[in-house]
Amino acid sequence: MSSTAPQAAAPTRDGGHRRFSRGWQIVAALGVTQTIGYGVLYYAFSVFLTPMARDLRASSPQIATALTLSILIAALSAPLVGRRLDARGGRALMTTGSILGTAAVLAWSQVTNLLQLYAVFAVIGIACSMVLYESAFAVIVSWFDGNERGRANALLALTVVAGFASTIFLPLTGLLVDSYGWRHALLVLALIYGVAAIPLHALVLRRRTHTRPRAERSEIVRTATRQRPFWLLVIAFTANGGAVAVMAVLLVSYLIHLGHSPVLAATLAGLLGVLSVTGRLVTTGLQTRLPAALIAATIFALQGVAVLMLPLLGRTVPGAVSCVLLFGLGFGIASITLPHLIVGRYGTAAYASLSGRIAVFSVADKALAPLGAVALAQATGYGWVMGVVALACTVAALALVAYHRV
Known part of the structure; x- marks a missing residue:
């Protein structure tokens, strides 16, 4: 996904301009997937806390431990994910991560005890390390290699858009839980995430074509x-x-x-x-x-x-x-x-x-x-x-x- 600095910094009719345009298509796609990803894989959890505690007959701290576990797993996975991104780029990795995240949210809707919940959130942690900010930033940094101003604007645009994830998904999740119950709400959220993230990661992102040994x-x-x-x-x-x-x-x-x-x-x-x-x-x-x-x-x-x-x-x-x-x-x-x-x-x-x-x-x-x-x-x-x-x-x-x- 990287290019030489002259290509990125000085768009030309047959190369640089197309690369610049493609770069902002990638930013737009990641803006969508990051907003939905954070909304479904992270922020929505707080809405599910109380109904899950009631149905699983567990305390709120026991349920909240699942999210802590997810974040820790994401942290431990970060070095391996980073090496993969540097070697191959984000297309295959983020597509696989979005499939894994979708499957994990579907499994989350079916849990019946704490052990199952913790296992699901361990998988969600792996998925988060593959699809959220750290991976998206790596894709943008690589694509805008040599174009410092373009990179800064791209990162700003991505974080501004994704910054509305909680604003969108907290009330949406609350409405879904109120209307359908927490298990069916998760099925809807899994569908929203999978339909958006999987094709956008697979079709809009590009393989990394120039890498250092x-x-x-x-x-x-x-x-x-x-x-x-x-x-x-x-x-x-x-x-x-x-x-x-x-x-x-x-x-x-x-x-x-x-x-x-x-x-x-x-x-x-x-x-x-x-x-x-x-x-x-x-x-x-x-x-x-x-x-x-x-x-x-x-x-x-x-x-x-x-x-x-x-x-x-x-x-x-x-x-x-x-x-x-x-x-x-x-x-x-x-x-x-x-x-x-x-x-x-x-x-x-x-x-x-x-x-x-x-x-x-x-x-x-x-x-x-x-x-x-x-x-x-x-x-x-x-x-x-x-x-x-x-x-x-x-x-x-x-x-x-x-x-x-x-």
């Missing part, structure tokens, strides 16, 4: 993982990912703890998704003028300030709104900043492999950090949780500053 890709990865900059990226995006995951899970509960009504708390938390689009737009625009690492470091630092101020200002509505707005600006910037930093330092030949190595840490932390935060909140109170989140944001910012200086 395997030994050369392996050497890039070995060299990178032995050096400080790579591990600074791991620290930065793992710390920030954990902080964001904790706030996504606990913000509503904490705002209620501060004295706000459940409706207001949920409304303010809902702003995070909208603000993630704003943050991505601002970040992409600034990247043409300022170093991406310093832009992200500044925003991560501001998130830390927002979290520190929340216990002090959050008891009033204006104070809570201000803190949520400030934190929300950084809610989605990691997804578009990390590809830019990896490509800028290491090129595109081993992008997916390096991204997969980072995902082992960052994705696993997104699954585990909320569990630790809930335990800490129960043991010591929310104040300590906010302090740890602010510390994580600070660590992420300092790591990116150090990365920029190396």
